[in-house]
Amino acid sequence: MQQMLTVSGVHTFYGNIEALRGVDLEVHAGEIVSLIGANGAGKSTLLMTICGDPGAARGQVVFDGTDITKARTHDIICSGIAQSPEGRRIFPRMTIMENLQMGATTADPKFFAEDLEKVFSLFPILEQRQGQRGGTLSGGEQQMLAIGRALMSRPRLLLLDEPSLGLAPMVVKQIFNVIKEINAEEKVTVFLVEQNAFHALRLAHRGYVMINGKITLTGTGQELLANPEVRAAYLEGGH
Amino acid sequence: MSTTGASMSDTAARPLDLPAVVKECGLTALVMFALAVGMVAFYTEDVPGGLEIATRFGAVVAVTLLGFFGRLAIVLLREGRPFPVLVVALPFTVLMLVALLSLNFFDAETAETLKNYLPVGDVVVNWIVVIMAGVFTLRAFWALRHTGASAKTVVDREKAMDNFAARVQRASRFIGPLLLGIAVVFPLLAFFPDSPFVPKVDRRLLDIAILVVTYVMLGWGLNIVVGLAGLLDLGYVAFYAVGAYSYALLATHYDLGFWVCLPFAGLMAATAGIILGFPVLRLRGDYLAIVTLGFGEMIRVILLNWYEFTNGPDGISGIPRPTFFGLPFSRSASDGGETFHGFFGLTYSPIDRIIFMYYVILALALITNLFTLRIRKLPIGRAWEALREDEIACRSLGMNPRNTKLTAFSIGAMFGGFAGSFFATRQGFISPESFTFVESAVILAVVVLGGFGSQIGVVLAAIILIGLPEFFRELQQYRMLAFGAAMVLIMIWRPSGLLAHREPTIRLWRERDGGPPEKTQAAEESA
Numbered sequence: 080m081q082q083m084l085t086v087s088g089v090h091t092f093y094g095n096i097e098a099l100r101g102v103d104l105e106v107h108a109g110e111i112v113s114l115i116g117a118n119g120a121g122k123s124t125l126l127m128t129i130c131g132d133p134g135a136a137r138g139q140v141v142f143d144g145t146d147i148t149k150a151r152t153h154d155i156i157c158s159g160i161a162q163s164p165e166g167r168r169i170f171p172r173m174t175i176m177e178n179l180q181m182g183a184t185t186a187d188p189k190f191f192a193e194d195l196e197k198v199f200s201l202f203p204i205l206e207q208r209q210g211q212r213g214g215t216l217s218g219g220e221q222q223m224l225a226i227g228r229a230l231m232s233r234p235r236l237l238l239l240d241e242p243s244l245g246l247a248p249m250v251v252k253q254i255f256n257v258i259k260e261i262n263a264e265e266k267v268t269v270f271l272v273e274q275n276a277f278h279a280l281r282l283a284h285r286g287y288v289m290i291n292g293k294i295t296l297t298g299t300g301q302e303l304l305a306n307p308e309v310r311a312a313y314l315e316g317g318h
Numbered sequence: 319m320s321t322t323g324a325s326m327s328d329t330a331a332r333p334l335d336l337p338a339v340v341k342e343c344g345l346t347a348l349v350m351f352a353l354a355v356g357m358v359a360f361y362t363e364d365v366p367g368g369l370e371i372a373t374r375f376g377a378v379v380a381v382t383l384l385g386f387f388g389r390l391a392i393v394l395l396r397e398g399r400p401f402p403v404l405v406v407a408l409p410f411t412v413l414m415l416v417a418l419l420s421l422n423f424f425d426a427e428t429a430e431t432l433k434n435y436l437p438v439g440d441v442v443v444n445w446i447v448v449i450m451a452g453v454f455t456l457r458a459f460w461a462l463r464h465t466g467a468s469a470k471t472v473v474d475r476e477k478a479m480d481n482f483a484a485r486v487q488r489a490s491r492f493i494g495p496l497l498l499g500i501a502v503v504f505p506l507l508a509f510f511p512d513s514p515f516v517p518k519v520d521r522r523l524l525d526i527a528i529l530v531v532t533y534v535m536l537g538w539g540l541n542i543v544v545g546l547a548g549l550l551d552l553g554y555v556a557f558y559a560v561g562a563y564s565y566a567l568l569a570t571h572y573d574l575g576f577w578v579c580l581p582f583a584g585l586m587a588a589t590a591g592i593i594l595g596f597p598v599l600r601l602r603g604d605y606l607a608i609v610t611l612g613f614g615e616m617i618r619v620i621l622l623n624w625y626e627f628t629n630g631p632d633g634i635s636g637i638p639r640p641t642f643f644g645l646p647f648s649r650s651a652s653d654g655g656e657t658f659h660g661f662f663g664l665t666y667s668p669i670d671r672i673i674f675m676y677y678v679i680l681a682l683a684l685i686t687n688l689f690t691l692r693i694r695k696l697p698i699g700r701a702w703e704a705l706r707e708d709e710i711a712c713r714s715l716g717m718n719p720r721n722t723k724l725t726a727f728s729i730g731a732m733f734g735g736f737a738g739s740f741f742a743t744r745q746g747f748i749s750p751e752s753f754t755f756v757e758s759a760v761i762l763a764v765v766v767l768g769g770f771g772s773q774i775g776v777v778l779a780a781i782i783l784i785g786l787p788e789f790f791r792e793l794q795q796y797r798m799l800a801f802g803a804a805m806v807l808i809m810i811w812r813p814s815g816l817l818a819h820r821e822p823t824i825r826l827w828r829e830r831d832g833g834p835p836e837k838t839q840a841a842e843e844s845a
Binding site for chain 2 (some may be wrong): 156182
């Protein structure tokens with residue numbers, strides 16, 4: 080299978096604190112890969128390091144055959160990676176439409192209508208409310224907007240940082256269904272970071288488990304779901 | 319007074335807790351007394367042979383009493399007993415008003431003696447007291463009219479004001495052209511100085527108008543930086559100074575005209591913006607504000623000390639006036655050429671030049687406004703707004719925050735530079751004294767009070783903050799007091815600015831239709 084993203088031996092520091100202690104993982108084209116782990120394990124840091132901020136102190140990040148370890152954030156985004164950042168971070172005072180237009184910053188304007196159509200068919204609610212301000216949306220709608228906005232840049236690799244954060248179970252299910260659809264129909268590779276291990280692993284082709292800045296376990300989604308350690312650490316207790 | 323208040327009020331009101339009321343009013347009076355002893359009681363007087371300290375304890379007593387009764391009025395209104403307030407405040411207001419107004423009918427000497435009978439020595443202070451009493455009267459009257467009716471809560475009032483702001487914004491498409499029409503037509507009224515049907519427009523009014531429009535332009539320019547891009551710039555006057563000095567130096571050294579230098583001045587200011595922007599734009603919020611503040615001062619200090627280049631504190635004089643396509647507005651052209659009035663066969667009038675100046679700054683301001691309105695709809699303008707909302711999100715979308723900020727900074731600076739060169743040509747003389755921090759603060763106040771990002775709010779705020787104080791120069795030292803009071807009041811009533819209400823930059827359907835959004839239209843707009 081074709082390599083899309085390869086992270087090898089990446090160390091990242093916040094000042095003196097080593098947040099990533101030599102992470103290795105790879106994402107193949109067309110996959111959904113989930114990274115699960117507890118609070119503070121370094122999951123979000125990994126996503127941010129892939130986008131170059133904070134950059135990796137050691138190790139290498141390769142996207143589509145190009146070394147992007149030292150590239151600048153906006154160049155990385157332009158090369159075909161999109162991130163829906165942690166906490167959604169939509170523009171609250173701008174309308175849905177304006178938010179989506181901001182998402183298309185790096186995309187060729189001639190695809191705008193087509194991409195907008197796609198996002199609206201994935202999230203019909205966004206079409207109904209396109210004149211509404213982002214800040215007035217519910218949490219689930221904001222998450223949809225954040226994903227939709229990321230898709231507007233026509234990415235080949237979509238990075239999702241905790242899309243289920245703070246959402247009702249029903250909405251989480253809906254969001255994950257859409258992620259599956261994005262992967263299957265739009266042929267976008269998805270790299271997902273989640274605390275909600277059950278949903279994330281059930282959805283994923285492959286998964287990684289991160290503890291204290293290191294990858295400790297890897298396998299297909301089904302394998303990890305069945306793994307007793309994973310069950311004990313992340314699944315028992317009501318998911 | 320409080321006992322009469324208790325007996326006269328309607329029975330529904332709660333009984334007054336008299337000791338508490340007296341305590342509260344007494345405390346206020348005490349604070350007023352303490353302040354007055356420090357600030358009012360002593361003053362210096364010019365006497366032959368130097369200064370002498372004089373006292374005015376009568377004023378201290380008056381201030382203390384005013385504090386006591388003013389607080390009492392507030393307490394009574396709060397406790398739902400407006401009647402006694404009305405009974406006392408109304409006659410007081412009327413009496414004082416009559417007394418103050420009648421001062422004008424007597425000759426100077428009688429008026430001087432009569433002034434001694436006023437409660438406070440100074441006429442202006444008396445006016446302030448009257449206004450206070452008048453406000454109490456109105457509030458008491460209002461409370462009597464609406465007894466028991468649901469008083470508006472703070473939230474209700476906020477909402478009402480927001481709706482009002484939104485309506486004003488929506489109406490701005492009518493108000494804008496209307497204001498523009500007034501702005502274009504009114505200087506022409508100066509040509510009918512004696513007509514009874516036309517409001518009197520004289521040189522003083524035109525000068526004030528020029529000043530206001532200059533600040534409107536500066537406000538609009540700074541609005542790009544502060545309102546749209548969300549970069550708090552406390553040193554905007556630096557670019558104003560760069561523009562002014564660029565024009566002044568080019569004009570005096572190379573004998574170039576205003577219109578030739580104008581683009582250069584803008585370019586220089588924009589360059590200054592970029593030079594400043596590179597090191598500081600990685601900073602955010604308060605830190606950016608501090609650095610820009612420092613930069614503003616730096617420019618001023620450089621202008622002050624680089625004597626060989628800028629002529630230091632002596633300033634630059636003899637800056638040429640702008641011409642009308644090469645026709646000067648002087649009585650006779652210095653080089654024997656044609657003058658404006660000569661060319662058009664008019665009689666010479668000095669006001670022509672003032673009116674021309676007014677139109678120049680109006681045109682410059684309108685260009686600024688038009689530019690801002692257009693660029694808000696373009697990707698770069700929307701990127702500025704997005705940057706203001708959330709920088710990290712912008713980075714995750716592949717935007718280059720540094721370049722985006724730099725463009726906002728330098729374009730804002732460019733308009734500051736244009737305004738600066740206009741300032742230089744209007745004054746004919748500039749010195750570093752014109753570009754102090756206060757200037758930056760006033761421009762920022764215009765933007766903040768107008769409501770970040772609101773174009774028409776800036777106009778309103780400029781008229782209130784610049785026009786009114788100029789108009790009320792008679793108030794002399796109380797001018798700045800009024801300025802401060804206006805700022806405080808606006809910040810209490812409208813903490814986010816007079817017309818803070820962001821309109822979406824793209825409209826998908828007309829509001830009246832309320833119909834379904836059309837995708838094609840949206841796609842068109844983005845293309």
